[in-house]
Amino acid sequence: MLVEVVGKRLMELGQTITSAESLTAGLFVATLAEVSGISSVLPGAFVTYSAESKTQLINVAPELISRDGVVSASVAEAMASGARATLRTDWAVSFTGVAGPDRLEGHPAGTVFIGIVGPNLNETVEYHFAGDRQAVREQSVQAAFVLLDKFLTGKDA
Incomplete structure (x- = not known):
């Protein structure tokens, strides 16, 4: 599983990680916590x-929230940067968006912004997922692990 690959890679590198989650409500960190030994970097x-x-x-x-709304690339970036600074980690991942079923701030359900801040990296990616609330949350978490794998290994996503 990709979560195992990412978790083990973080441990091999000795690099720490945190998350700031809104629509995923802790699903990312709960998934990452399934990796044995992850507490050494989380x-x-x-x-x-x-x-x-x-x-x-x-x-x-x-x-920033007043100007751009919570469902925005700028807030995703600020969430990741803020979480990273607060816990002084190497990496931080953030999630903000609309799990649904209703629109939020004019954005349709499935709109998600994932921010990743790491050593010499600050990137936010917008996604549009389909499905119910749980499907959107799960797809968001999976997308973050794909991005982390890419950034940790230098591979193309």
């Missing part, structure tokens, strides 16, 4: 469902 993570928790826990600027 100090903790954040579930920041509300705009207020994004500000309070990982220092996302309220002005």
Whole structure:
């Protein structure tokens, strides 16, 4: 499984990781925690469902949220950067978007922004997934592991 590959690679490199999750509600970190020994590189993570928790826990600027909305590339980037800075990790992954079934901030269900910040890397990718809430959440987590595998190994996604 890709989660095993990513987890083992992080441990081999001795690089730490955290996450800031909104629509995935902790599914990414729960999935990563299935890897034996991952606690050596996973100090903790954040579930920041509300705009207020994004500000309070990982220092996302309220002005950014007001200007761009929580479902945006800029907020995904700020979430990852804030989580990384708070826990002083090598890597951070963030998830924000619309699991559905209703639209949010004008975005249809399935719109997801995944931010990844790491050594010499700051990238946010927009996705449009199909399915119910759980399917969108699972596809989001899988997409993040694909991106992490790409960035950790230098492979094309």
